[in-house]
Amino acid sequence: MKKYKKVISTVLGLAMVFSLTACGNTQTGTTAQTTETNTTEPAAQPTTEANTEQGSGDEIHISYSYWGTPDEAASVQEVADKYHEENPGIVVDIVCIPNEEYVTKLNTMAAANELPDCGIMSEAGVLDFGSKGLLADISDMYAGADAAPLDCITFKADGKPVAYSAANEVLVLYYNKDLFDAANVPYPSATEAMSWNEFVDTAKKLTIDVNGKNAGEEGFDPENIVQYGCTVDNWTWQLEVWALSNGGRWFSEDGKTCTINTPEVAESIQKVADLMNIEHVMPYRAGLTDDGVQSTICAGNIAMSTGGAWNIGTCLNGVDFNYGVARLPQMKNSVTICTGGPQVVFSQSKHPAEAMEFIKWYMKEENSWDSLIATGIWMPILEKYYTDEALTNSWIDNENFPEHEECVGALVDYAMNNAQSTCWYYTPHTNEFIELLRGVLGDVWTGDATAEDVLKDNYDALNAVFLGE
Amino acid sequence: MKKQHKKKMHKDEVIVAYICLIPSIIGLIFLTYVPLAAVLGLSLTKWEGVGTPEWVGLANYVKLFTTDPYFVDSIKVTIYFSLIAVMGSMVYSLAVALLLNRKIPARGFFRAVFYLPYVLPAMAVYIGWSWLYEANFGLFNYVLSLLGIHKLKFIASSELVVPSLALIAVWLSGNLIVIFLAGLQNVPRVYHEAAEIDGANAWQKFTNVTIPCMTPIIFYNLLMALITNMQVVTPALALTQGGPGNSSRFISYVMYQYAFKSGKFSYACAISFVSFLLIGVFTVILFATSKSWIFYEGGDD
Numbered sequence: 001m002k003k004y005k006k007v008i009s010t011v012l013g014l015a016m017v018f019s020l021t022a023c024g025n026t027q028t029g030t031t032a033q034t035t036e037t038n039t040t041e042p043a044a045q046p047t048t049e050a051n052t053e054q055g056s057g058d059e060i061h062i063s064y065s066y067w068g069t070p071d072e073a074a075s076v077q078e079v080a081d082k083y084h085e086e087n088p089g090i091v092v093d094i095v096c097i098p099n100e101e102y103v104t105k106l107n108t109m110a111a112a113n114e115l116p117d118c119g120i121m122s123e124a125g126v127l128d129f130g131s132k133g134l135l136a137d138i139s140d141m142y143a144g145a146d147a148a149p150l151d152c153i154t155f156k157a158d159g160k161p162v163a164y165s166a167a168n169e170v171l172v173l174y175y176n177k178d179l180f181d182a183a184n185v186p187y188p189s190a191t192e193a194m195s196w197n198e199f200v201d202t203a204k205k206l207t208i209d210v211n212g213k214n215a216g217e218e219g220f221d222p223e224n225i226v227q228y229g230c231t232v233d234n235w236t237w238q239l240e241v242w243a244l245s246n247g248g249r250w251f252s253e254d255g256k257t258c259t260i261n262t263p264e265v266a267e268s269i270q271k272v273a274d275l276m277n278i279e280h281v282m283p284y285r286a287g288l289t290d291d292g293v294q295s296t297i298c299a300g301n302i303a304m305s306t307g308g309a310w311n312i313g314t315c316l317n318g319v320d321f322n323y324g325v326a327r328l329p330q331m332k333n334s335v336t337i338c339t340g341g342p343q344v345v346f347s348q349s350k351h352p353a354e355a356m357e358f359i360k361w362y363m364k365e366e367n368s369w370d371s372l373i374a375t376g377i378w379m380p381i382l383e384k385y386y387t388d389e390a391l392t393n394s395w396i397d398n399e400n401f402p403e404h405e406e407c408v409g410a411l412v413d414y415a416m417n418n419a420q421s422t423c424w425y426y427t428p429h430t431n432e433f434i435e436l437l438r439g440v441l442g443d444v445w446t447g448d449a450t451a452e453d454v455l456k457d458n459y460d461a462l463n464a465v466f467l468g469e
Numbered sequence: 470m471k472k473q474h475k476k477k478m479h480k481d482e483v484i485v486a487y488i489c490l491i492p493s494i495i496g497l498i499f500l501t502y503v504p505l506a507a508v509l510g511l512s513l514t515k516w517e518g519v520g521t522p523e524w525v526g527l528a529n530y531v532k533l534f535t536t537d538p539y540f541v542d543s544i545k546v547t548i549y550f551s552l553i554a555v556m557g558s559m560v561y562s563l564a565v566a567l568l569l570n571r572k573i574p575a576r577g578f579f580r581a582v583f584y585l586p587y588v589l590p591a592m593a594v595y596i597g598w599s600w601l602y603e604a605n606f607g608l609f610n611y612v613l614s615l616l617g618i619h620k621l622k623f624i625a626s627s628e629l630v631v632p633s634l635a636l637i638a639v640w641l642s643g644n645l646i647v648i649f650l651a652g653l654q655n656v657p658r659v660y661h662e663a664a665e666i667d668g669a670n671a672w673q674k675f676t677n678v679t680i681p682c683m684t685p686i687i688f689y690n691l692l693m694a695l696i697t698n699m700q701v702v703t704p705a706l707a708l709t710q711g712g713p714g715n716s717s718r719f720i721s722y723v724m725y726q727y728a729f730k731s732g733k734f735s736y737a738c739a740i741s742f743v744s745f746l747l748i749g750v751f752t753v754i755l756f757a758t759s760k761s762w763i764f765y766e767g768g769d770d
Contacts, residue, residue, distance in 0.1 A: 103730065104729040107728075107729055107730070107731075110519050111518035113519075132517060223614065225605075284604045284625060286604075286709075286713045288625075288709060288712045288713070436538055438710070439538075439539070439711060439714055441714075442627055442713030442715070442716065443713070443714050446625070446627065464536060465538070
């Protein structure tokens with residue numbers, strides 16, 4: 001018995017000693033590894049040395065992060081392989097991250113000092129990442145080039161460019177032509193924005209209850225609506241366009257002051273909420289999900305819906321009705337907002353120069369033409385595509401787009417002449433600000449509070465978040 | 470001589486016991502206590518994921534309870550949700566377990582049916598429920614409008630969102646049913662027979678025999694359900710994004726939001742530490758009251 005126990009304790013003791021040595025071994029292993037990387041690191045920095053390294057058979061690997069599905073990543077990898085063919089010394093590896101957790105993942109990678117070399121970046125996180133020193137300086141990317149991206153899609157910190165959007169996107173109005181024809185209502189115009197009252201009246205004619213009566217008629221039953229006239233997407237960041245349309249601003253033009261408590265802003269938000277609670281022409285939306293077009297106009301029972309230009313390629317190409325594109329209605333000014341994820345170089349990169357060359361190459365329209373621009377997901381970034389008719393036609397004259405005249409009026413000219421930068425191009429902390437604003441506006445959508453009251457009551461909190469406190 | 474031998478045996482056993490405990494203690498220290506201490510340490514600094522943490526003392530905690538736009542509300546919402554979800558799932562699963570404990574036809578099938586929600590993937594469950602709850606054309610509202618009742622907004626309304634989410638949590642509590650079932654099968658038949666001989670009816674047998682015998686199981690389930698529900702985050706992530714307003718912004722969601730959406734890791738550490746203390750307080754309260762209502766058959770060991 002005693003002997004038996006002795007054996008057990010010896011075995012256990014040995015096991016313990018073994019596990020300790022095992023620990024020790026791995027530890028020495030990692031130290032060795034770190035010293036190894038430490039020695040290679042300074043060697044990699046001077047370009048000449050890096051080239052010799054490359055000459056000896058090693059290729060430079062740069063990682064590029066991208067949001068999207070594995071299918072999309074495969075098409076991005078094809079483009080990256082093309083770059084490898086043109087530049088044999090450089091291999092680009094694609095890191096694919098789902099869109100909804102993109103910034104989350106990058107934040108975590110940044111904390112672990114494992115950011116990719118370069119990648120696409122979520123608009124609302126750009127200036128924030130910049131202020132933390134996580135973005136490499138790419139301000140001379142277009143130095144000496146004959147064509148630069150549109151000014152309204154250039155991210156600026158203190159007036160200095162920190163990133164360029166890889167795509168241009170504007171908000172527009174989509175409408176279901178079949179529903180308009182059935183109700184015998186004229187289509188919204190692609191060249192002249194309708195006034196807000198005209199918009200509400202049109203929506204009323206297209207909102208139909210279970211008895212076939214529309215919202216303008218006597219005896220309309222708002223409890224049993226089978227077809228709605230419109231959806232104005234209240235997904236929070238898109239509401240900024242209505243403030244501008246109503247002559248207000250969320251933030252001052254220099255991005256230093258928060259002016260969301262002004263009457264123009266409150267009125268612009270209230271008008272959107274009234275579409276649901278007073279006019280009954282818009283289905284209830286809590287403004288919590290980013291599926292504005294998918295869950296509204298694409299479902300086929302809503303006549304008009306605001307959305308982004310990217311929706312032409314992401315969901316409207318699959319609908320079984322005829323749709324058209326028009327300008328957003330206007331409250332006081334005819335305006336839309338533009339945005340687009342930029343390509344950035346992360347400062348944790350060991351090969352910033354190569355990474356910048358790659359994204360500069362990648363941002364050329366021809367490299368994303370087939371997969372993104374011709375399909376209607378991205379709009380070009382260079383001004384010449386908006387001003388040179390031949391280039392414009394090469395872009396919008398294909399089967400993925402609605403009719404030519406509509407596209408010229410509501411996409412090309414609208415983006416060129418009426419688009420203003422979304423707030424994240426010139427002020428940081430928009431991520432947190434929009435998150436808080438989303439919470440604050442909850443009671444406005446349900447009709448339990450007015451926009452004026454909640455913006456007044458929460459101004460201090462909103463302003464504190466805006467200032468990054 | 471014999472006594473000395475016995476003492477030595479005892480000492481050997483102690484040594485073996487400690488040696489056997491070493492792996493689990495190492496695990497506990499490095500996977501639980503060290504991270505916990507690190508969270509406490511980080512929560513006293515300002516650290517946004519990059520650079521070196523900067524010591525700020527209790528500033529994060531002060532900010533949480535004074536100017537933070539979410540935190541105090543999130544505590545209220547979390548406690549509100551936990552109360553409804555815990556009470557609801559305890560009553561529901563005990564009731565279902567009592568029914569499944571009877572000799573009914575296809576008992577195995579029904580046991581599987583009630584356990585099924587627990588093993589379904591969470592995202593699928595929540596998306597399914599979001600269609601039921603949808604404010605304009607959802608199934609529940611379709612039924613309500615057939616009955617001529619005013620439509621309800623369910624998860625899109627700030628009053629109904631927490632009860633609606635708690636209902637999903639109740640529906641998901643299949644694991645509690647299994648534990649209750651096991652407990653019910655351990656209630657000694659002799660007590661029931663004795664009560665029957667004394668002329669007790671079904672309700673009296675339930676309250677005076679079944680419930681007292683079940684108290685240790687009830688306590689265990691209560692504790693587990695409380696801890697799980699205090700950490701609720703999935704419905705907010707999957708369905709509501711914390712809204713409408715802040716009405717479903719649970720503590721864990723606020724923590725997630727600060728840590729991973731905004732990169733304010735040290736601030737999120739402060740939140741998780743407060744959350745830890747809060748759950749700790751509730752657990753201690755539960756343990757403190759347990760002596761007065763738990764009946765252990767084996768005496769007070």
